[in-house]
Amino acid sequence: MTRHNIILAVYLILEKDGKILLYHRSENSRYKPNEFGLVAGNVEENESCIQAIIREANEEVDIVICENDLELVSTLHRQENNEESIDLFYKTTNWKGEINNNEPEKCKKLAWYSIFELPINTIDYIKKILMKTTTDKTYSDLGFSKKLKVALANPPFSKLVYGEEYS
Numbered sequence: 001m002t003r004h005n006i007i008l009a010v011y012l013i014l015e016k017d018g019k020i021l022l023y024h025r026s027e028n029s030r031y032k033p034n035e036f037g038l039v040a041g042n043v044e045e046n047e048s049c050i051q052a053i054i055r056e057a058n059e060e061v062d063i064v065i066c067e068n069d070l071e072l073v074s075t076l077h078r079q080e081n082n083e084e085s086i087d088l089f090y091k092t093t094n095w096k097g098e099i100n101n102n103e104p105e106k107c108k109k110l111a112w113y114s115i116f117e118l119p120i121n122t123i124d125y126i127k128k129i130l131m132k133t134t135t136d137k138t139y140s141d142l143g144f145s146k147k148l149k150v151a152l153a154n155p156p157f158s159k160l161v162y163g164e165e166y167s
Helices: 049-061 124-132
Strands: 007-016 019-025 039-042 071-080 083-092 107-113 139-142 148-154 159-166
Touching: 007 049, 007 124, 019 039, 019 049, 039 049, 049 083, 071 124, 083 124, 124 139
Parallel strands: 007 083, 071 139
Antiparallel strands: 007 019, 007 039, 019 107, 071 083, 148 159
């Protein structure tokens, strides 16, 4: 099998008074312009996922979060536009500092919304994850074929045949 690159991204679900902070992306955004998302970013080289989400929170909205206040609530394995990513969604209700828009060139506004009343132009996969945080399911995938690929072993299990598809 060929190795492939996977983007590792982190997302922050900031919750206050039963509402979630959404980040309204600008029209000039390279990714999902004019849609609502979460504070988020890619994990950089030599950086843990926790370090990345703490950094992104500080860079994007000027808050400080302690590692112990973060809870991993969902993992999304996603394929979109010929790219594959693993997205980790962390949630917190505790932070230090006042929330400010530190990236006005990328973010039109920050606003609080109930997960049951999200803007119509909320990024689809984020909407899906936010709705799943109300359930016990913590893993999702999106954009992959629904056909199962399995490894079959023929007796006496000396020869494996990979990639048989079952629908």
